[in-house]
Each structure stands twice: as structure tokens, then as C-alpha cells.
Amino acid sequence: MKQVVVHPERCVGCMQCQVACAVAHSEAKQLVPAQFESPRPRPRIHVGAGPYNEGFPNRCRHCDPAPCLLACLPGAITRVAETATVMINVDTCINCASCAMACPFGVIRYHEDRSAQAGKTVAVKCDNCLARQREDGIPACVEACLSAALTFETLDAAYKRQTDAVARSVSAVAAAEALAPGWALLNAHKKARLELLTSPAPSDEKRAAGNAREDTHVRHD
Amino acid sequence: MYDTIKDKTLPQDGQLLLKKAEADGVETVWARHQAQQPQCGYCEMGASCRICIMGPCRVDPFGQGPQQGVCGADADIIVARNLGRMIAAGAASHSDHGRDLVEVLAGVADGTALGYTIRDEDKLRRLAAEYGVAVDGREALAIAGDLADAMQEDYGTRKKGLALLARAPEARRALWQKLGITPRGIDRETSEMMHRTHMGVDNDWQSILLHALRNALSDGWGGSMIATEVSDILYGTPTPRPTAVNAGVLKKDQVNIIVHGHNPVVSEMILQACLSDEMTALAQAKGAAGINLAGVCCTGNELLMRHGVPMAGNHLMTELILSTGAVDMMIVDYQCIMPSLGTVASCYHTKMVSTSDKARFPHMDHHEFHPDNAAEKAREVVREAVENYLRRGEVYIPVEPVDSLGGFSVEAVVGALGGTPEPLLEAIKAGKIRGAVGIVGCNNPKIKQDYGHVTLTRRLIENDILVVDTGCVAVANAKAGFKLADAIAMAGPGLKEICGALGVPPVLHFGSCVDNVRILVLLSALADALGCDISDLPVAGSAPEWYSEKAAAIGCYFVASGVYTVLGPMPPVTGSMNIVKLLTEGLEDVVGATFAVEPDPEKAALLIRRRIEDKRRALGLPAASV
Amino acid sequence: MQYVIIGNGIAGVNAAEAIRRMDPNGRIVMIGDEAFPPYCRPMISMVLEGSVPLAKLPIRQASFYDDCKIEPILGNRVTELDVDAGRVDVNGKHVAYDKLLIASGADPRPIRAEGLELGNIVYMRTEAHVRRMLDALDGGARRALVLGGGLVGFKAAYGLMCRGLAVTMLIRSGYPLSMQVDAFAGGMILDTLTAHGLDVRVDIAAEVFEGKDTVEAARLSDGSRLDCDLVVIGKGVLPALDFVPRDRIEVDLGLVVDPFLQTSAPNVFAAGDAAESIDVARQARWVNAIWPEAAAQGKVAGINMAGRTVPYERSLSRNVIRIFDLDVMTAGVVDPQVITGAEVITRFDPATRHYRQLVFQEDRLVGMTLVNAIEQGGVLMALIQNRIPVAGRRERLLAPGFNYRALA
Structure with a gap:
């Protein structure tokens, strides 16, 4: 069974997966008409920002056991064993956000969805694109990702690749083969920039800060 | 990712006003920057291309995905084309700014640019000589007309090289000639860059980048240089003079007008209007002690250099300065004016006025300035600013201004x-x-x-x-x-x-x-x-x-x-x-x-x-x- | 093996299911006060507000006891526990156990006042209570008095407001949910409730209820008289442990349990609202009388009773509440003064009305109060529950889009 595997170090932050996910869950399944649908389709995958604003694709891990499933008050969250997918039944969901409190990855959102009764706010998260998979498709986020930060493969294959990578990293020669020098350069630059933002200004820059007016209270504490 | 206000801005007025703006619920450039994270890595690397609609395309930096755009351009070509267009846009901006000044110079010569005059005749004559315009025994206005014509030719393509290149050292000029990057016409190089980077034209990344240097030189030794020199002729060549800077230059008891943008064509007229007895009297009639004109961004620098007009801040202060609640009007011309400003101003009483036919903004009143109506328009908007003084709410000017010295021309x-x-x-x-x-x-x-x-x-x-x-x-x-x-x-x-x-x-x-x-x-x-x-x-x-x-x-x-x-x-x-x-x-x-x-x-x-x-x-x- | 489970709430139900999975043949006796099929207690407030029908309360089929081969004894409470003999008494009968789970839950804390016997004065704890409240609404109740601003009182007030009643709430602290949220969040909640018409009175108690058959008015401690035709008492809960021999089993507020949910008496376990375990944020014994705790503890207790040793060391007070346009999520330490060395950081964005208070002790996050933008609150909760050291700048956790990557 294939599953979506996330490789955050290859995420370029282009957010194409978000767009593809929203479109895949729209009525029209096409970008242009999808944006005029009501409710407006929304992504189930969210590209967050890492410490130096690098991309970080965050999607449901379909945990087993799943904390959201255990926390669900009305029993709306279930596991489909054959596809290793944790699903939310929008008809049973009562929008209590107990799953938001339980999900350690913060991947569940609350909004109207075309799968639910009109006007009803429900918990929404990744469904592994089961509808696409049934028609021999792959999850939309994976299809959209050109930098292979999202792959659709068996866990065995993913583990093997990871094991190979660890093995290579033991070899100094292999480790020196940078994955992508331009990408590494950009990220090193962004890291350096971030450190500058958060590093305290040198003490002799106090003068640079200027003189607060003595008769003016800083009211906004 | 910012953790505190201190990560965003160093100066004290910046920190205090950002705190105020955030407390007032104003969305600032930093919040929007954070909301954009992560920014697209393809675009950050220059490896995405939107030039034609066989695309858009991008190249996978990890080598697994596509390595060429639909047209076959590889990363080198895509990055070079993008960088070339970036430089073309920059050169176009400066040079078009210069062109507007040349038009005022021409207008002064033919008497249509009312309210403008020649302030530095020596410089006019020196520059005219550089352009080969006859100066001896001629009236300033006649020289100005010929000089404006000659400069306008620099924008076209009728010459082998720009006139002011002669100012560069001989060795440098020879090097440019050898490399084939001597800029021939200001508009021509920008136009050629757009042509070269069209699909299927220049696909040698080194050749594109060499032309990018030529395009940039057409700005530095062309459009920008004309802008500076003509500004000196029209408004005076700067001399050292005291001034003051930071948000503390705003005055609690005066009508505060801020000019923002780049081209002194508008702000010079605003300054004249502010200095007029008529406007001062009007301000006093409204209960203000006077009119306080200050600048932000480069139009402020232009006034500071020539008149010692104080500066309230630079690019990232342009939103924050509005959160003082003390700005009765901000008048903008063009370049680096964030489209958010009108929205920010709507949280306060500040009136926003746009002035250029080529630069319009949401939530701003448009008063179009042209050389022939600028003096009259300036009085009109300054009057509005004075009237707006009465609508002021609470004012927060948290710092004392810092003294400074400006005005160092060569x-x-x-x-x-x-x-x-x-x-x-x-x-x-x-x-x-x-x-x-x-x-x-x-x-x-x-x-x-x-x-x-x-x-x-x-x-x-x-x-x-x-x-x-x-x-x-x-x-x-x-x-x-x-x-x-x-x-x-x-x-x-x-x-x-x-x-x-x-x-x-x-x-x-x-x-x-x-x-x-x-x-x-x-x-x-x-x-x-x-x-x-x-x-x-x-x-x-x-x-x-x-x-x-x-x-x-x-x-x-x-x-x-x-x-x-x-x-x-x-x-x-x-x-x-x-x-x-x-x-x-x-x-x-x-x-x-x-x-x-x-x-x-x-x-x-x-x-x-x-x-x-x-x-x-x-x-x-x-x-x-x- | 004979298992006896006292209580058919979520702790008891989860324990029974865990036992049955691991021991298909053991005998399971379940003693429950309530005869209604196992149901979701937190949802009764949603039934009251009208967002969930009564029929949706059950979380198991009516056939649950048969399906799990459980012998139910319903409608009665245990009257005695003899730990030496290994038996409990219910309805005059002895029931022997090899392993006993006390998941008897909690009862509403009673109040002292005159006239409590009048009709339409109710607690809000059980499915039966909420049915009585719905009956009162059907009977035309228009003006409600809610005693207490804790979770129960608050949810009762909110539910009745949703039903269109005029509601007065008497609270001891200056804002509702004072045990769950900090003063700032409490102020936001109070403002929202009062903006929607709630009448809140601070530091006032009800002393006398008046009426013929049903309540018609209350006399308050400030001497005033308040017309009301429905009174809800929500002054918290106490573990239901009347039958427990305190000389033989260590009881504090609840039954003191070890990490395996075993009490001080051999073969006697406890879970849910009746149990007192180590709270992960406070690092002290605490009764966390909340649904997800009961669910988790019941499951772990069942596994331990069936013979596999599994510790449970994640007990944590927490809640998520949605009222009108506010979403509130809290966990762990809310009042920094209850622990030593607490450091507090907060952020309020007036434009979006997002608020966060985070409480740290040394390098651990031990408490959070979030108002709005709660979608990723579970990430913070996981940090608290797993006691993950937070390196780097803590302010990052105040951003609504926070993710683990940002901690690196």
C-alpha cells in the first residue's frame, strides 16, 4: 500500500500542493471554476514556515492510534484500515474542536465543506485523496510537487531510501556531494539573515535607537 | 520569523510606533511579510519563469523534477532573463523619473511650466556645454530649451553613446567599448532587454547579463544622472545645511504634511505653497501654529538636500509615521509607495493624495499635477491639509528629533x-x-x-x-x-x-x-x-x-x-x-x-x-x- | 478472572472494551447508576443549546453490554466495598471481584439554600438532568438563574442563552471559567457573554428559592429578589466515593492512584473523575475530571487490569470551548502562581482578536490559554503533555501558524 511521504528538506515553499489539494476537493476539479464555488474549496495540506522561513508541508499523518479519533466526542472520526486513512464523518461531526486539542500536528481545520450539509461548519483534514486513488490517481499534493518533497510510495521504499541516505552520510566523500548547491546557498543566507533579526543589537547601537521623548508615556504595553 | 518588535526595527521611533500601530490594529509590512512565509523557493532562486504562456515553468533545484522550461530554457537562461528584466525595470523607473524632470526643464524654457524656474544657472551652462549646446551670450531659457532637447535625445537611439559617459574615466569608457556595453540610448537599452528576454531571442546567459550591465549603465550614466543634474538646475544644487530627522520632526501644534515618493517636481511646489503667507495665515486661522512640511523616502531627501526640510523616516517608516495620528496629509508622487498606505491612513484622520498620472493608489484622493498646473494644485491640496487639521484625534509623537547635516552634492x-x-x-x-x-x-x-x-x-x-x-x-x-x-x-x-x-x-x-x-x-x-x-x-x-x-x-x-x-x-x-x-x-x-x-x-x-x-x-x- | 467495573461512563466503557480485547473469556460485571446506554457526557450541554439532538448522545449501541459480553447491573449504586473480601455490595447483593475498577465518576457539588426541593431547580451532569431542563423549556421557562461560573455553569448559561432565555449568572470570581482561563481571556469571554445579554453578578449567592411547585424567584445574599423559572446549579463536582473505605484505600480529593492507575488497595484500580493522578503540568496529584482524561485512563486501567503493565503519565487538565464568535482552548497551568518559577508570555492582536497566554516552568511549557486561532493548539498541548524542552525563542509559540519545524 502506498502512502504519502513528506521530505521537508526538499520543500521549496511554492505552496502548489495547497492549491492542488483545494482544487482536488472542489466540485469542478479545475482551478479557475473552483475559486468561484461556495463554499470555497480549501486545502487540507498547509505549508508552514520553519525557523528561517523555509517551507514545511504539514499534513495529516493518519496516526495509529490516532489521538483525534480517541478524542472525538460524537465518534465521527474513524480509521479505514485498508488505506491507512483516518476519516472524519462530516454528518456526525459536531464542530466541538476536541480534535484540534488532540492533534499534535495541528492539521485539522474548521470550515464549511462541500461534502457537508450547507452552512454547517465541520472538522476537515486530509483524506489521502481516496476518491482520486479509487480512479487510479495519486494524491493531488504529490502530483503537484515538482521538487519531490511529497512522494507517494510504499513505506518500505521510503525506509530503504532513508536507510541508504544514512549510510551515504557515513561516507565523507558522499556527504560532500551537496544535494543542490544553489539551494544550500540560499538557505545558508536565509539562516544568517534570521540570526541577525533575532540577535540583540550591539550595545554601542544604543545611540542609534534614538531618544524617547520624556514627556511621552509609552501607552501600549 | 519575527519574535518581537525589536526583531523588526532598530530605531526607537520605529519600535514605539510599531507597537502603537499594532495596538491600533494596523496591519504593517512586517505582518504581511510574515503572512507570506514561506515565500516560494523557485521564485526566490530566480528559477521560475512567467515570461510566456507555454509556461509558467520552474526548474527543480534538486535535479529530480524538470530541469528546463517548456521552451527549453535551463536554469541559467531562466535566472539570467529574470535578472535582466529586474534591472530593466529599475533602469526604467529612474530614467522615467529623469524624463519627467527634463519635461519640466523644457516647460520652463517655453514658459508652460508655471511656478518652476532655473535656480542654478551655472550648472545649466556647465551641463549644456557637456551636451554640446551653445551657451555663450545666450539667455538661460534658450539654453534650457536646447539642453532639454539634447537630453531627450539621450533617451532615444540616435547616438552611439550617452552624452554624460564623457564624465567617466577614459580607461573605463574604453573597457565598456571593448566589452560592447557602452549604453547607446536610455530607453533603447531597456527596450532591448525586454526584447532579448522574450522567448527565443537571447539564450546565452552571459550575453543577457552583459546587456544587463549596459542597461544598468544607461541608468547610472543616463537616466539617473539626468534626473539629478536637472533637479539641481531647477531646484538648486545642494549645499550643506542643518536639518532634523525621525518621527519627532512632526509637530503637535502645527499642520503636518508629509511628502512621499521620489520626484521633486511635486514636492518642490508643495514646499512653496506651505511657505506662502496665504497658507500660513489659513493654518493660524484654524488654530495651528503653522505648517510643518516633512518628508519620507526620497522625495523627502530631495527637499532635505536643497532646503533642509526635515525627514520623518525611510521606507519602513512610511506606514508607521501615519500611526502617530499627527499627519494631516500625505502627498505621494511615485516609487516605493506601498499600496497599503491608504488603508493604514483610514485608521486615522490622515488624508492621502496621489499626484502622478502614472501612479494611483487605493483609498487616496487623486489630484493630478502637471508642470503647467503644479503651483495651483499645490495650493489646493495644502489648503485641504490645513482644513484637515481640525479632524485630528489623539496624537502620539514619542521621540525627540535628532539634528543632522545634509546637502552634500559633489x-x-x-x-x-x-x-x-x-x-x-x-x-x-x-x-x-x-x-x-x-x-x-x-x-x-x-x-x-x-x-x-x-x-x-x-x-x-x-x-x-x-x-x-x-x-x-x-x-x-x-x-x-x-x-x-x-x-x-x-x-x-x-x-x-x-x-x-x-x-x-x-x-x-x-x-x-x-x-x-x-x-x-x-x-x-x-x-x-x-x-x-x-x-x-x-x-x-x-x-x-x-x-x-x-x-x-x-x-x-x-x-x-x-x-x-x-x-x-x-x-x-x-x-x-x-x-x-x-x-x-x-x-x-x-x-x-x-x-x-x-x-x-x-x-x-x-x-x-x-x-x-x-x-x-x-x-x-x-x-x-x- | 472476574472483573468488576463500577461506573458506566466513558472510563468504565473504555476499560471494559480494553479488557475484553485482551481477555475474551473473563467475566465482566459493570455496575452503573444510569440505565441510559453509554453516552457522551460533554455533549449534554450541546443538547441543551440545541445544536445536538438527544438521540445523538449515545456513543455505543444499546447492545453494547451484549456485544462485549458484559453483565450489567444498572440503576443502582454500590453501597459498600470490602477490599479484604474482594467484593462490592450493590442493591443488597454481593459481587465478588478479582480485579476492580472504580470509575464511579463524580456528582455535582451540592449547595445550601432554602427551597431546593422546588421544581425546575436542577444540576447539570447527566442525560436525565438535561431532559429535565428541556422539559422546563417546553413548560415555558423564560428566565434562568445559573449558579456558578465554572465549566458547568458557563455551559448552562450559554446553552440557555442560545435557547433565548434571559439568563442571570452568579459567580464568585470577576469572570467566568476562572479555573480554566486567565483574567484576560476571562474578560474576553465575559464581554462576549454580556454583549449577548448575559446578566452577570459577582460575589453574590442565592439563599432562598421561592415558588409554589416550581421555582418562581430567588432571594440573593445582597438582599435583592430575582424572578426566575429555572435554576441551574453548577458549582463543580466531587468524586462519587461514598462507598469507599477511607481507612483501607488512600483517598485525597479522589482515589490516589499510581502510574498504573492502581489504588493503594491490591487489585483495585481507579480511573476518570474519581481518580487522582499526577498532573503532568503541575507535577502534583490532581483530579482532572474531564472527558478525554476519563477516556484515556479507562483504557489504560483496563489494559493493566487484564495483565499488561502500561503506565499512564499524561494526565493534564484541558478544555476547548466555542461560544458565539469565541473559540477558547486551555491546558495545564492557567494561574502561574500555583507553581514556582513560572514565566508567562502573552500576545493579543486587537485586529484579529487572537489571544495567547503561555506559562513556562524552566524550559518546559506547562500551561496555555488560547482565544481564537485554536486550530494548532494541539501542537502546544503535545509540548505540555510530553514535557518537551522548548529551546530557542518562546515567542515563536505565540504565532498562530506555529509548527514543530519552527522549534528547530
Whole structure:
């Protein structure tokens, strides 16, 4: 069974997966008409920002056991064993956000969805694109990702690749083969920039800060 | 990712006003920057292409996905085309600004530009001579008309090279000729860049980048230089004069008007209106003590240089200054005016006025200024500003202004030196001054506001390097107190001695961002005096917090003119390591200078000091190791 | 093996299911006070507000006891526990156990006042209570008095407001949910409730209820008289442990349990609202009488009773509440003064009305109060529950889009 595997170090932050996910869950399944649908389709995958604003694709891990499933008050969250997918039944969901409190990855959102009764706010998260998979498709986020930060493969294959990578990293020669020098350069630059933002200004820059007016209270504490 | 307000902005007025703005629920540039994270890596690397609609395309940096666009362009070609278009846009912006000034000059000559006049006739005559316009025995207005025509020809393509290239050292001109990058026409080079980067034209990345240098030179030695020189003719060549800076220049008891943008065509007329007895009387009738005109951004720098009009802030202060609640009107012309400003102003009583037919903004009233109606329009909007004073709510001006000295044109510098650059050269030869650096450019929310500027400047002057600054840097450094009479205390011993003797601060305010050309003119004079090329001088340029396409063009004309230039933020080029190598190494053998990218100003200072000492050594001057 | 489970709430139900999975043949006796099929107790407030029908309360089929081969004894409470003999008494009968789980839950804390016997004065704890409240609404109740601003009182007030009643709430602290949220968040909640018409009175108690058959008015401690035709008492809960021999089993507020949910008596386990375990944020014994705790503890207790040793060391007070346009999520330490060395950081964005208070002790996050933008609150909760050291700048956790990557 294939599953979506996330490789955050290859995420370029282009957010194409978000767009593809929203479109895949729209009525029209096409970008242009999808944006005029009501409710407006929304992504189930969210590209967050890492410490130096690098991309970080965050999607449901379909945990087993799943904390959201255990926390669900009305029993709306279930596991489909054959596809290793944790699903939310929008008809049973009562929008209590107990799953938001339980999900350690913060991947569940609350909004109207075309799968639910009109006007009803429900918990929404990744469904592994089961509808696409049934028609021999792959999850939309994976299809959209050109930098292979999202792959659709068996866990065995993913583990093997990871094991190979660890093995290579033991070899100094292999480790020196940078994955992508331009990408590494950009990220090193962004890291350096971030450190500058958060590093305290040198003490002799106090003068640079200027003189607060003595008769003016800083009211906004 | 910002954790606190202190990560966003260094100056105290910035921090206090940002706190106020956030408490007022104003969405600022920093919040929008955060909301954009992560920013698209393909675009950050320059590896995405939207030029044609077989695309859009992108190249996978990891080599697994596509390596060519639909047309077959690889990463090198895509990055080069994108960078070329970026420089074309920057050159177009400066040069179009220059064109507007030439039109005013033409209007003065034919009497249609009411309210404008020739303020520096000497400069008019000198410049006319450079353009080959007959000057002897002729009336100023007649000369002005011919000069405006000649300059307009520089924009077209009827010549082999731009007139003002003659100001560059001979060796430099010969090098440009040899490389085939002598700019032929200001508009032509930009237009040709757009042509070359169309699908299926120039697909040699090196050739595209060489043309990018030519395009940038058409800005530095063309459009921008015309902008500065014609501004001096029309509004006066700057001379040193005291001024004040930071948000504290706003006055609680006066009508505060802020001018924002770049072109002095509008702001000069606003200043005249503010100074008129009629408007002052009106302000007093409304209960205000008077009218206080202040600037932000480069239109403010233009007024500061020529009239000592105070500066309320640079690029990242433009939203914050509105949160004082003390701005009765902000009048904008063009460039670097965030489209958010109208929305910010709507949280306060501030009236926003746009003035240019080419620059309109949401939530602003449009009062279109043209040379023939500018004086009258200026009175109209200033009257509105005065009336708006009555609608003011609570006012928060949390800082005291810092005094500063501005107005260093090349003429003023040479004047301060006693009419010749010789004393400066002697100080450099003796090693009292190790060299000179132009720190220029913008603010960018990717760098803590002003931290790059102020830190780099401090490190350079304390190591006896003279700093000249323009644009947003000039404001940051003035706020930091580098332009106070006692600022030499922060300079190294040699620089302190020389500046002390001349009575100038160790950091010289050279004007707005088009005024970067003043640096080119000064460097040419120094190179000629030493009998060398600009690339032989112990000098450098830096843009520690640049953000705009204009800054990309400036950086390129600095490097193409032989000035080693250190950028803070990374330009969108890392998609092609070939181009990274060319820009940071290969150009040394082509134009005698390269770019470096270093976001940390402490490290940038070391790079620059090393470069300066190397150049000193090559000139046979005493050199130190850094 | 004979298992006896006291209580058919979520702790008891989860324990029974865990036991049955591991021991298909053991005998399971379940003694429950309530005869209604196992249901979701937190949802009764949603039944009251009308967002969930009564029929949706059950979380198991009516056939649950048969399906799990459980012998139910319903409608009665245990009267005695003899730990030496290994038996409990219910309805006059002895029931022997090899392993006993006390998941008897909690009862509403009673109040002292005159006239409590009048009709339409109810607690809000059980499905039966909420049915009585719905009956009162059907009977035309228009004006409600809610005693207490804790979770129960607050949810009762909110539910009745949703039903269109005029509601007065008497609270002791200056704002509702004072045990769950900090003063700032409490102020936001109070403002929202009062903006929607709630009448809140601070530091006032009801002393006398008046009426013929049903309540018609209350006399308050400030001497005033308040007309009301429905009174809800929500002054918290106490573990239901009347039958427990305190000389033989260690009882504090609840039954003191070890990490395996075993009490001080051999073969006697406890879970849910009746149990007192180590709270992960406070690092002290605490009764966390909340649904997800009961669910988790019941499951772990069942596994331990069936013979596999599994510790449970994640007990944590927490809640998520949605009222009108406010979403509130809290966990762990809310009042920094209850622990030593607490450091507090907060952020309020007036434009979006997002609020966060985070409480740290040394390098651990030990408490959070979020108002709005709660979608990623579970990430913070996981940091608290797993006691993950937070390196780097803590302010990052105040951003609504926070993710683990940002901690690196």
C-alpha cells in the first residue's frame, strides 16, 4: 500500500500542493471554476514556515492510534484500515474542536465543506485523496510537487531510501556531494539573515535607537 | 520569523510606533511579510519563469523534477532573463523619473511650466556645454530649451553613446567599448532587454547579463544622472545645511504634511505653497501654529538636500509615521509607495493624495499635477491639509528629533575641500582616510530595519573609511546621529582629524537614490586625479537592506563602473550557480569589480575593509591587513 | 478472572472494551447508576443549546453490554466495598471481584439554600438532568438563574442563552471559567457573554428559592429578589466515593492512584473523575475530571487490569470551548502562581482578536490559554503533555501558524 511521504528538506515553499489539494476537493476539479464555488474549496495540506522561513508541508499523518479519533466526542472520526486513512464523518461531526486539542500536528481545520450539509461548519483534514486513488490517481499534493518533497510510495521504499541516505552520510566523500548547491546557498543566507533579526543589537547601537521623548508615556504595553 | 518588535526595527521611533500601530490594529509590512512565509523557493532562486504562456515553468533545484522550461530554457537562461528584466525595470523607473524632470526643464524654457524656474544657472551652462549646446551670450531659457532637447535625445537611439559617459574615466569608457556595453540610448537599452528576454531571442546567459550591465549603465550614466543634474538646475544644487530627522520632526501644534515618493517636481511646489503667507495665515486661522512640511523616502531627501526640510523616516517608516495620528496629509508622487498606505491612513484622520498620472493608489484622493498646473494644485491640496487639521484625534509623537547635516552634492564636497579634490586624495594617500564607501539602498523587512545600514556605517567610519550615503540609508544614519557635529567622535583617528578640520561629519548625506550618480561623478574625479580607473580606487558600495528593482540596477551600474558592491539580501540568482559565480567572481576579470552577498553588516564591513586595503596595496599606498 | 467495573461512563466503557480485547473469556460485571446506554457526557450541554439532538448522545449501541459480553447491573449504586473480601455490595447483593475498577465518576457539588426541593431547580451532569431542563423549556421557562461560573455553569448559561432565555449568572470570581482561563481571556469571554445579554453578578449567592411547585424567584445574599423559572446549579463536582473505605484505600480529593492507575488497595484500580493522578503540568496529584482524561485512563486501567503493565503519565487538565464568535482552548497551568518559577508570555492582536497566554516552568511549557486561532493548539498541548524542552525563542509559540519545524 502506498502512502504519502513528506521530505521537508526538499520543500521549496511554492505552496502548489495547497492549491492542488483545494482544487482536488472542489466540485469542478479545475482551478479557475473552483475559486468561484461556495463554499470555497480549501486545502487540507498547509505549508508552514520553519525557523528561517523555509517551507514545511504539514499534513495529516493518519496516526495509529490516532489521538483525534480517541478524542472525538460524537465518534465521527474513524480509521479505514485498508488505506491507512483516518476519516472524519462530516454528518456526525459536531464542530466541538476536541480534535484540534488532540492533534499534535495541528492539521485539522474548521470550515464549511462541500461534502457537508450547507452552512454547517465541520472538522476537515486530509483524506489521502481516496476518491482520486479509487480512479487510479495519486494524491493531488504529490502530483503537484515538482521538487519531490511529497512522494507517494510504499513505506518500505521510503525506509530503504532513508536507510541508504544514512549510510551515504557515513561516507565523507558522499556527504560532500551537496544535494543542490544553489539551494544550500540560499538557505545558508536565509539562516544568517534570521540570526541577525533575532540577535540583540550591539550595545554601542544604543545611540542609534534614538531618544524617547520624556514627556511621552509609552501607552501600549 | 519575527519574535518581537525589536526583531523588526532598530530605531526607537520605529519600535514605539510599531507597537502603537499594532495596538491600533494596523496591519504593517512586517505582518504581511510574515503572512507570506514561506515565500516560494523557485521564485526566490530566480528559477521560475512567467515570461510566456507555454509556461509558467520552474526548474527543480534538486535535479529530480524538470530541469528546463517548456521552451527549453535551463536554469541559467531562466535566472539570467529574470535578472535582466529586474534591472530593466529599475533602469526604467529612474530614467522615467529623469524624463519627467527634463519635461519640466523644457516647460520652463517655453514658459508652460508655471511656478518652476532655473535656480542654478551655472550648472545649466556647465551641463549644456557637456551636451554640446551653445551657451555663450545666450539667455538661460534658450539654453534650457536646447539642453532639454539634447537630453531627450539621450533617451532615444540616435547616438552611439550617452552624452554624460564623457564624465567617466577614459580607461573605463574604453573597457565598456571593448566589452560592447557602452549604453547607446536610455530607453533603447531597456527596450532591448525586454526584447532579448522574450522567448527565443537571447539564450546565452552571459550575453543577457552583459546587456544587463549596459542597461544598468544607461541608468547610472543616463537616466539617473539626468534626473539629478536637472533637479539641481531647477531646484538648486545642494549645499550643506542643518536639518532634523525621525518621527519627532512632526509637530503637535502645527499642520503636518508629509511628502512621499521620489520626484521633486511635486514636492518642490508643495514646499512653496506651505511657505506662502496665504497658507500660513489659513493654518493660524484654524488654530495651528503653522505648517510643518516633512518628508519620507526620497522625495523627502530631495527637499532635505536643497532646503533642509526635515525627514520623518525611510521606507519602513512610511506606514508607521501615519500611526502617530499627527499627519494631516500625505502627498505621494511615485516609487516605493506601498499600496497599503491608504488603508493604514483610514485608521486615522490622515488624508492621502496621489499626484502622478502614472501612479494611483487605493483609498487616496487623486489630484493630478502637471508642470503647467503644479503651483495651483499645490495650493489646493495644502489648503485641504490645513482644513484637515481640525479632524485630528489623539496624537502620539514619542521621540525627540535628532539634528543632522545634509546637502552634500559633489560641488559642495569639493567646495568644502577648498575647490579641489586634492586634500581628500592626500588624506587617502597618507592613509588617514583608508578609502570611501557609498552605502545606499532601501529597507527590507527581511533585515531588521536600519540595522544593516547603521552597523555597517559604524564599523567603516571607526576604521577611518569615509561613508557617503543616499536614500533610506541616509535617513537611518542621520537618525543614528552620524551626521551630528560631534559624530566624528565615532570615527577612527584619521577620519576624525580630516572631518574635524573640514567641519563635516564622517558620514555625508549625498541625497536621494537617483543621487547615487553623484558618487559616480565623485569617483570619476578621484580616478582622473590619480590617473587611474574607478576599479583601482580604494572604494566600495553596499546596499545592506535593498529590496527594489531600482536597487538592482544601481548595484549593477556600480559594479559595471568598477565599484565592488556588497549586497545584504540575496538577489534571486541562486537557481544558477553559474550566474552566482559570474556575479561574485567572474566579473572581476570583466569589469574589475564583483558583487558579494553578506547579510551580516559586521562581516560585510570586513569584506569591504579587505577590498579597500587590497586596492591601496595595488596603488602602492600604505596598506594594512584586515 | 472476574472483573468488576463500577461506573458506566466513558472510563468504565473504555476499560471494559480494553479488557475484553485482551481477555475474551473473563467475566465482566459493570455496575452503573444510569440505565441510559453509554453516552457522551460533554455533549449534554450541546443538547441543551440545541445544536445536538438527544438521540445523538449515545456513543455505543444499546447492545453494547451484549456485544462485549458484559453483565450489567444498572440503576443502582454500590453501597459498600470490602477490599479484604474482594467484593462490592450493590442493591443488597454481593459481587465478588478479582480485579476492580472504580470509575464511579463524580456528582455535582451540592449547595445550601432554602427551597431546593422546588421544581425546575436542577444540576447539570447527566442525560436525565438535561431532559429535565428541556422539559422546563417546553413548560415555558423564560428566565434562568445559573449558579456558578465554572465549566458547568458557563455551559448552562450559554446553552440557555442560545435557547433565548434571559439568563442571570452568579459567580464568585470577576469572570467566568476562572479555573480554566486567565483574567484576560476571562474578560474576553465575559464581554462576549454580556454583549449577548448575559446578566452577570459577582460575589453574590442565592439563599432562598421561592415558588409554589416550581421555582418562581430567588432571594440573593445582597438582599435583592430575582424572578426566575429555572435554576441551574453548577458549582463543580466531587468524586462519587461514598462507598469507599477511607481507612483501607488512600483517598485525597479522589482515589490516589499510581502510574498504573492502581489504588493503594491490591487489585483495585481507579480511573476518570474519581481518580487522582499526577498532573503532568503541575507535577502534583490532581483530579482532572474531564472527558478525554476519563477516556484515556479507562483504557489504560483496563489494559493493566487484564495483565499488561502500561503506565499512564499524561494526565493534564484541558478544555476547548466555542461560544458565539469565541473559540477558547486551555491546558495545564492557567494561574502561574500555583507553581514556582513560572514565566508567562502573552500576545493579543486587537485586529484579529487572537489571544495567547503561555506559562513556562524552566524550559518546559506547562500551561496555555488560547482565544481564537485554536486550530494548532494541539501542537502546544503535545509540548505540555510530553514535557518537551522548548529551546530557542518562546515567542515563536505565540504565532498562530506555529509548527514543530519552527522549534528547530
